[in-house]
Amino acid sequence: MDRNKMSYKVSQFVMFAGVSTVLFFGVVILPFIYGLYLTFTSWDGVSRAKPFVGAANYAAAFADTSFWAALGRTLIYSAISVILINVVAFLLAYMVTRGMKGQNFFRAGFFIPNLIGGIVLGYVWQFVFNRAFPVIFRGTTSLLGSRTGAMAALIIVSVWQYAGYMMLIYVAGFMSVSKTLVEAAQIDGCTPSQSTWYVTVPLMRASFVQCLFLSITRCFMVYDVNLSLTKGEPFGSSVMAAMHVYNQAFTYKNYGTGQAQALILFVVCAIVGVTQVYIGKRGEVAA
């Protein structure tokens, strides 16, 4: 059997990667390219005709003020959520790695929100905000009723949802730092908090990069919780970018414009992704 023959290579590739290649191209690559084509047409979602309209969709996408409002809102929401998620996750991880009783129980417990889909979580929290909180904090109305309140509610739920997940990554980071280094620092006169701050935390750099980018992408593309918790209400004041794209395409049937706006989101995600690779690589060299 000649392993350099083209026929051998082709048969091997088809046998092992054939199905994957077809599915991957069929579901990801082909739709991506086809989506680029759709941005130059005015498809109405029903007819077979897809009239070519040139750059009109991009013009409409850029002129759509509610899209930019949604994008700006998403940036604010993401910035606040990402900071809070990581602060809470880091503190939790710090507390559950000190070697006290029951820490595995707490680790498992804080992770629970991640097990459940965003749709269900959003509805559970809707009940909590609308029914339970007004009873506990007497005289207050539901957060979901006001513009800033709805945003705050989304942030609270996101922090609650992702803090446990990020905590697990920080826990792995804490565990990966060798005990001998911490002991050495303490023999040299560091207090426990100093050894955490000056020895453990700098060595956990990879965990920070990981958690930051993971929470940035999750928050930026938030959809499920947005849909079930606020549905964009009140008065469309909590419509995030992903929901705006969905509404533009499937509710208002502006498929071309929606797709063009989705591509703008893609560009943002691509920039975030490339930044992550760049920062990750630079860290490797330095460490």
Added chain:
Amino acid sequence: MIQDSEKALARKKRINAILTIVLILVFIAFIFPFIMVVINVFKQKSDIMRDPLALIGSKGFTLDNFPNAMEKMGFWRSFTNSLIVTVSSTILTILFSSMTAFVIVRNKWKACGILFGLMIASMVIPFQVLMVPLVSLYGGIFGVLNHRVTLILMHIGFSLSMATFMFHGAIHTNIPLELEEAAFIDGCTRWQTWWKVVFPLLKPTIATVAIIDAMAFWNDYLLPSLVLQKKELYTIPIATQAFYGTYTSDLGLIMAALLLAMLPILILYVLLQRYIVEGVTSGAVKG
């Protein structure tokens, strides 16, 4: 000196006691939304309206919400749908992605490089970019929506890149080439080498991929909601969403539906907690 270390020990104990109390309080706050669901699920609607915080309603304990909600949301039907979709997508993803990773790692062919490069690059594409062309292609042109098989194949197509990437790393670092050479000398074909030698050695990665993907498939909302529009095909997240839309004001039923939607995965978590926590952590750290 002895007194000093005793003092330090006492101080450490005191700090740990305070931390435990803090952790317990945070933990209760964390699971508060779930507690709300659990205590209200056994009440009648009027009792929930009057006082959502009371442990037992004035009209007493009721189990009626469960059978009602189960029937009205078609719980067993959507549970079966979710199970079929999740199990088959997960198994097939693992098979196809590990095969693909195997052929990519062991051969330096151009096709392998291109496929792997595209897979890595595609990871930054958010789903929102692909949803309109997916619906247009597979709904408008091919007309294959509203079949479970379509959803399963799409799930596989979307999760292949990440899974292949993880198997790529595992084969690259953990499977010695000598093992495969020995199998070759013993007369194994490439297929047998993969199925009998390499695949069984990938167990830890298989577990990680299985947990991450199964959770993602089970909880996925947006893709299934676009693909499955017939009631008989609804998965649990879509069924919950549809149910919530119809019975918003019937709080007892809503509570039961939400609890039912969460229960399967919570039960699984109690049984497989250690594996799930480990799988999610290693998946996040490697990815």
